[in-house]
Amino acid sequence: MAHNVTRIFAEFLADAQWQDVPDEVRHEAKRTILNFVGAALAGCRDEAMELAVRALKPFFGQPQATVIGRSERPDALSAAFLNAISANVLEFDDTHLPTVIHPAAPVAPALFAISERRPVSGQELLHAVILGVETECRIGLAISPAHYRRGWHITSTCGITSTCGVFGAAAAASRLLGLDPQRMLWAVGNAAAQSAGPIESLGSMAKSISVGNAARNGLAAALLAEQGFTGPEQPIEGTYGFARVASDEADFSAITDGLGDSWQILTNAYKPYPCGVVLFPVIDGCLELRERHMLSADRIAAVTVRGHPLLRIRTDRPDVLTGRAAKVSAQHSVAVAFIYGAAGLAQYTDQCAGDTAVLELRRKVTVEDDATIPVETAFVAVQTTDDRRFECHVTQSRGTTARPMSDAELEAKFRSLAEYGAPTLDAQRLIEAIWAIDDQHDAAKAIRMMV
Amino acid sequence: MAHNVTRIFAEFLADAQWQDVPDEVRHEAKRTILNFVGAALAGCRDEAMELAVRALKPFFGQPQATVIGRSERPDALSAAFLNAISANVLEFDDTHLPTVIHPAAPVAPALFAISERRPVSGQELLHAVILGVETECRIGLAISPAHYRRGWHITSTCGITSTCGVFGAAAAASRLLGLDPQRMLWAVGNAAAQSAGPIESLGSMAKSISVGNAARNGLAAALLAEQGFTGPEQPIEGTYGFARVASDEADFSAITDGLGDSWQILTNAYKPYPCGVVLFPVIDGCLELRERHMLSADRIAAVTVRGHPLLRIRTDRPDVLTGRAAKVSAQHSVAVAFIYGAAGLAQYTDQCAGDTAVLELRRKVTVEDDATIPVETAFVAVQTTDDRRFECHVTQSRGTTARPMSDAELEAKFRSLAEYGAPTLDAQRLIEAIWAIDDQHDAAKAIRMMV
Numbered sequence: 093m094a095h096n097v098t099r100i101f102a103e104f105l106a107d108a109q110w111q112d113v114p115d116e117v118r119h120e121a122k123r124t125i126l127n128f129v130g131a132a133l134a135g136c137r138d139e140a141m142e143l144a145v146r147a148l149k150p151f152f153g154q155p156q157a158t159v160i161g162r163s164e165r166p167d168a169l170s171a172a173f174l175n176a177i178s179a180n181v182l183e184f185d186d187t188h189l190p191t192v193i194h195p196a197a198p199v200a201p202a203l204f205a206i207s208e209r210r211p212v213s214g215q216e217l218l219h220a221v222i223l224g225v226e227t228e229c230r231i232g233l234a235i236s237p238a239h240y241r242r243g244w245h246i247t248s249t250c251g252i253t254s255t256c257g258v259f260g261a262a263a264a265a266s267r268l269l270g271l272d273p274q275r276m277l278w279a280v281g282n283a284a285a286q287s288a289g290p291i292e293s294l295g296s297m298a299k300s301i302s303v304g305n306a307a308r309n310g311l312a313a314a315l316l317a318e319q320g321f322t323g324p325e326q327p328i329e330g331t332y333g334f335a336r337v338a339s340d341e342a343d344f345s346a347i348t349d350g351l352g353d354s355w356q357i358l359t360n361a362y363k364p365y366p367c368g369v370v371l372f373p374v375i376d377g378c379l380e381l382r383e384r385h386m387l388s389a390d391r392i393a394a395v396t397v398r399g400h401p402l403l404r405i406r407t408d409r410p411d412v413l414t415g416r417a418a419k420v421s422a423q424h425s426v427a428v429a430f431i432y433g434a435a436g437l438a439q440y441t442d443q444c445a446g447d448t449a450v451l452e453l454r455r456k457v458t459v460e461d462d463a464t465i466p467v468e469t470a471f472v473a474v475q476t477t478d479d480r481r482f483e484c485h486v487t488q489s490r491g492t493t494a495r496p497m498s499d500a501e502l503e504a505k506f507r508s509l510a511e512y513g514a515p516t517l518d519a520q521r522l523i524e525a526i527w528a529i530d531d532q533h534d535a536a537k538a539i540r541m542m543v
Numbered sequence: 544m545a546h547n548v549t550r551i552f553a554e555f556l557a558d559a560q561w562q563d564v565p566d567e568v569r570h571e572a573k574r575t576i577l578n579f580v581g582a583a584l585a586g587c588r589d590e591a592m593e594l595a596v597r598a599l600k601p602f603f604g605q606p607q608a609t610v611i612g613r614s615e616r617p618d619a620l621s622a623a624f625l626n627a628i629s630a631n632v633l634e635f636d637d638t639h640l641p642t643v644i645h646p647a648a649p650v651a652p653a654l655f656a657i658s659e660r661r662p663v664s665g666q667e668l669l670h671a672v673i674l675g676v677e678t679e680c681r682i683g684l685a686i687s688p689a690h691y692r693r694g695w696h697i698t699s700t701c702g703i704t705s706t707c708g709v710f711g712a713a714a715a716a717s718r719l720l721g722l723d724p725q726r727m728l729w730a731v732g733n734a735a736a737q738s739a740g741p742i743e744s745l746g747s748m749a750k751s752i753s754v755g756n757a758a759r760n761g762l763a764a765a766l767l768a769e770q771g772f773t774g775p776e777q778p779i780e781g782t783y784g785f786a787r788v789a790s791d792e793a794d795f796s797a798i799t800d801g802l803g804d805s806w807q808i809l810t811n812a813y814k815p816y817p818c819g820v821v822l823f824p825v826i827d828g829c830l831e832l833r834e835r836h837m838l839s840a841d842r843i844a845a846v847t848v849r850g851h852p853l854l855r856i857r858t859d860r861p862d863v864l865t866g867r868a869a870k871v872s873a874q875h876s877v878a879v880a881f882i883y884g885a886a887g888l889a890q891y892t893d894q895c896a897g898d899t900a901v902l903e904l905r906r907k908v909t910v911e912d913d914a915t916i917p918v919e920t921a922f923v924a925v926q927t928t929d930d931r932r933f934e935c936h937v938t939q940s941r942g943t944t945a946r947p948m949s950d951a952e953l954e955a956k957f958r959s960l961a962e963y964g965a966p967t968l969d970a971q972r973l974i975e976a977i978w979a980i981d982d983q984h985d986a987a988k989a990i991r992m993m994v
């Protein structure tokens with residue numbers, strides 16, 4: 093069986109029927125697109141994006157595809173590259189929790205680019221998103237967790253998003269191009285030849301290149317396969333295939349078991365806060381205490397946060413200087429949650445990281461660890477200046493699959509992201525277009541609303 | 544020391560002076576370019592090239608750069624991608640013997656593309672070639688041979704050419720762009736984010752994507768760094784950097800020891816025959832016996848080839864059906880050497896693999912192994928129909944650094960490659976332009992002669 097894993101999967105991809113996709117899976121795909129577009133709108137003016145556009149603009153081809161939130165109109169491959177960067181650069185994108193892949197960033201841009209080149213219905217687009225997510229997440233499951241140990245990936249998730257995302261983009265694009273199973277297999281092989289993304293890049297802009305390439309190169313892999321450009325017959329499972337390079341013990345059953353019965357997109361989660369995942373229960377706890385006890389910052393004498401040792405190891409950083417560093421600081425996150433009653437993009441800027449009130453409150457925050465506490469939970473205790481004590485225990489943070497963001501919360505997130513990066517855009521109209529995408533004969537109509 | 548290997552190397556790259564480069568190194572760089580251009584001229588009409596051009600043409604940008612041997616004029620990034628493919632696709636390119644990297648295929652296309660965009664002198668181009676080769680080969684040395692065991696690379700060399708080549712292309716391009724050491728370091732990091740190329744691709748066209756990407760993405764890495772697009776500070780040596788992903792035991796001293804004193808390009812070798820390296824001494828022996836004893840095929844009753852066990856394991860294939868498979872067949876190579884007195888591109892076509900006379904002679908060839916024989920040597924013994932016996936012992940095959948191809952032999956190879964892929968081109972004029980490239984104020988003049 094293991095020797096033809098990719099072929100079995102390619103046949104599934106080519107044969108899959110829209111009517112076999114359950115409603116909840118279809119709806120989750122819309123949520124994934126909504127979150128993706130919001131993240132891209134927020135990230136589209138980030139410095140990494142501006143520099144990438146400046147560096148690559150001289151090489152843009154014919155105007156073919158939308159760059160979400162921007163006015164440039166490059167060729168389809170360049171647009172795929174740029175949209176993946178903007179969706180991922182602020183680390184506010186979706187997360188497939190079992191692998192920590194960000195599924196949408198590589199897949200959706202490849203599909204959006206095709207949708208503006210050939211007639212694609214909203215249903216076809218949604219279906220391809222679902223199949224692309226299925227591909228990258230199943231391959232990710234097959235190589236986790238040995239993948240992690242090799243340096244491809246660690247606390248952040250962009251390593252595995254890049255290395256596996258290129259398969260998702262290639263598979264999804266192949267589906268939209270209507271490739272037969274043999275060409276689908278070649279597309280996966282053409283993707284394997286381009287899978288890359290060491291995690292040493294994290295904290296630098298270089299990580300964006302890997303994520304951008306996952307989308308661009310996945311699309312190119314499918315376009316090449318469409319022409320008959322051959323790939324290996326066993327790109328994943330072969331003796332020297334992707335799995336061997338990426339992992340010491342691959343589990344190929346993760347790729348083929350229950351195909352068409354279970355759906356990876358159902359374990360996709362959306363970040364409520366643009367910071368490290370371990371901080372989510374902490375922020376939830378702070379916001380809950382603030383609201384329940386009307387705790388203004390000036391009433392706080394001390395805050396103690398208690399959680400899994402990873403929380404302390406990764407986030408006990410009282411003195412962070414930049415917005416980027418603040419995203420992994422418990423002290424900063426606690427302070428902004430109490431002061432602003434929010435932990436959004438505006439709370440993780442360089443300006444906010446230097447705010448006097450924030451600096452003052454940060455100093456009152458202590459992080460304690462306790463190996464018996466699961467990583468998705470946390471305790472937050474506040475001592476007030478009038479010597480009262482309030483405590484909160486968050487057993488599941490918002491934005492996990494156990495406590496998912498509601499559609500209304502996702503819409504609110506979308507509006508705030510659009511406001512941040514593309515304030516002139518009609519966000520509400522776009523939200524409605526995305527919820528109704530499966531009724532569209534031409535998916536490109538919704539995509540062209542994103543500029 | 545190991546913690547700032549990349550910075551040390553980046554400073555070397557930025558500070559290196561042309562006048563410090565010895566004459567023999569400069570000359571070897573010209574030989575490398577000559578061999579590269581010849582290989583690209585031969586490969587420019589290969590099926591993989593035709594399909595890649597067809598798939599990517601709709602996305603080409605402004606006409607900026609030459610595709611060697613062809614009339615298309617795409618943007619610089621696309622040209623870099625395509626020229627790397629054509630130079631490598633026939634596996635007739637150069638080989639850095641200590642690592643089996645093909646140094647020119649990723650580096651030269653990136654530099655050629657820049658040379659048509661900005662004024663670059665022939666000396667600057669040559670110097671950048673030398674530094675790019677130095678970069679990829681030293682990084683290759685640092686991660687060999689553990690790299691090999693992980694599936695990135697094995698008998699063929701395109702895996703390590705891709706994974707390390709992107710560093711060579713990025714470094715060389717950065718040098719030509721005149722980047723400062725910090726941006727040079729970022730360029731190497733931007734390259735690390737794109738290093739890819741599992742060897743399962745071999746035998747399919749997908750391997751060409753990895754090699755093409757090495758050139759394209761290396762160039763993009765430098766162009767991004769030029770704009771200030773940051774990379775990690777320790778892209779190679781960092782805890783989760785390239786070396787950790789690529790190798791179990793990296794030797795970082797290979798990157799920095801003797802920088803500027805020893806030159807990797809001096810161990811670059813050029814293939815005299817477009818087939819597996821282990822077959823070179825066998826073909827040498829056959830050609831020598833044929834000439835010395837005027838052995839026509841009809842006089843041959845039996846041929847016995849004796850060599851290192853790898854020779855038998857890899858090439859004892861009497862029944863190959865295609866030109867591609869013939870490239871790793873001892874029986875085929877022996878047969879064509881005796882019948883045609885040559886083992887060139889024309890002898891490794893599908894047509895030649897089905898030739899009746901070749902099939903007949905193949906059946907008379909036996910491969911024996913002997914663990915005491917070094918891999919670069921071979922014995923060839925011929926039994927004639929009139930019962931005479933001739934033997935030849937080749938102690939060093941042509942095309943190794945111990946017995947390098949002469950300039951005249953390289954020129955002859957160039958002419959036959961040009962004749963094969965671009966018969967209308969004035970090969971002699973181009974040869975002269977390449978030998979005189981260091982006298983050119985504008986390197987692009989020579990490059991534009993390649994269409």
